[in-house]
Amino acid sequence: LAKTTQPISMDSYEGQEVNITCSHNNIATNDYITWYQQFPSQGPRFIIQGYKTKVTNEVASLFIPADRKSSTLSLPRVSLSDTAVYYCLVGEASSSNTGKLIFGQGTTLQVKP
């Protein structure tokens, strides 16, 4: 499984765009990149998944460069409620094989008023 590295913590202010970068130098050809969000006292929640280039949904955008050795989760105009831990996961994610879902230490995002 590819190892991921992301910042332990980040601070931001309400209304700002937040970008969290994850490094995964050993990503394999069949690996997808998935991001989860976890609020205190809750289980992680799927945010977004991508393989290459850019993916956008109603919550966030995911930017993946051509070499796929890193990815950036972008949260537009954060609010206090976006304060959470954000996890980057790398692994096989085809419809026929979920495989292991291994969570690293995550990035604790603190949004300030």
Added chain:
Amino acid sequence: DAGVIQSPRHEVTEMGQEVTLRCKPISGHDYLFWYRQTMMRGLELLIYFNNNVPIDDSGMPEDRFSAKMPNASFSTLKIQPSEPRDSAVYFCASSLWGGKAFFGQGTRLTVV
């Protein structure tokens, strides 16, 4: 859909007692995962099942831990005997396809 349902939400037990945590996955999901979360160790994958069959239990800390999935709608994680260091939040998650798992609310276990 009610999502992944775990019970109990909170459990306080004495050291040496048997503890059983329960999980009902989302109907139709083929994969079920058990995780343990602590401040020191983060979110650890204990075991996961595919179509009710254990695929990887390498994360199970020791023989005191066991997990079963007798059918597609029910799984248990058992600790016998329990120890104070087992105190943690235990999460169950289920998934239909790769990468997108749905987590339950967790069971907060305290062993005194």
